[in-house]
Amino acid sequence: MLNFSNTIRKASLLGALSTTLILTACGSNDEEVSQWDEIQEEGTLTVATSGTLFPTSFYSDETEELTGFEVKIAREVAARLDLDIEFTEMGFDGMLTSINNDQVDFAVNDIDISESREEDFLFSDPYKFSYGSMVVREGDYSGIETMEDLEGKRAGGAATTIYTQIAEGYGAEAVTYDNVTNDTYLLDVENGRTDVILNDYYLQTMAVEALPEIAVTVHPELFYRPNNQGIIMKKENTELQENINSVIQEMLEDGTITELSEQFFAGQDVSKEPDIDFAVEE
Known part of the structure; x- marks a missing residue:
């Protein structure tokens, strides 16, 4: 195991x-x-x-x-x-x-x-086969209730990924990283350096579950872009x-x-x- x-x-x-x-x-x-x-x-x-x-x-x-x-x-x-x-x-x-x-x-x-x-x-x-999800802060979901609420938010990601492009397409400011680890991404959402991470549902749910001490969650309602x-x-x-x-x-x-x-x-x-x-x- x-x-x-x-x-x-x-x-x-x-x-x-x-x-x-x-x-x-x-x-x-x-x-x-x-x-x-x-x-x-x-x-x-x-x-x-x-x-x-x-x-x-x-x-x-x-x-x-x-x-x-x-x-x-x-x-x-x-x-x-x-x-x-x-x-x-x-x-x-x-x-x-x-x-x-x-x-x-x-x-x-x-x-x-x-x-x-x-x-x-x-x-x-x-x-x-998967789809997109969002990691947000617990409690207020980083103020995001719809895709349009991404406007003005700070979205963590890599510079050239599809998920960063989606975030920017909805008016978010991209905060880019180069191959850093999960705790870095999630801690930055928790402490407010970023507001949201857009990425693959399966990868994000497993990351959040493995780091329960970080006060973030996968948004329970906003799923988008089925992909493979x-x-x-x-x-x-x-x-x-x-x-x-x-x-x-x-x-x-x-x-x-x-x-x-x-x-x-x-x-x-x-x-x-x-x-x-x-x-x-x-």
């Missing part, structure tokens, strides 16, 4: 996320090989992740090893493709840059599949995408992803789409 309460203190709310051919010249005869061919030849998938985003990518207190919902999914993907795996830890912006610079093959870090990102990157089929997450990779890597999707579907059908979800999300199955009413659908 993982010690979530201790581990989550060291984790972050924000990390805050096949197969078309990339053709390259190979040797003197100009023989063309794909990115997938290169991966198979090297025998290793290189993966970017934060290592601080509980419960999807973090270090276990017991084993001191990198683990988490998506870390385990990535390891299983590699195993089913008969490949080794190598993780590199970095912030979210660095992940996207590393993908485009061919420094990693893909990234996993609770990264939303969005239309804007799909213009520049490929995603696997989704394996996590998957593996993100370079736009040209369709052959890699096809191979990953093949094993993701196997893992969904044989219950592997449900089992991992229940392990890391306190018995909840995040591979199923939620059935709730949303204040905002997008």
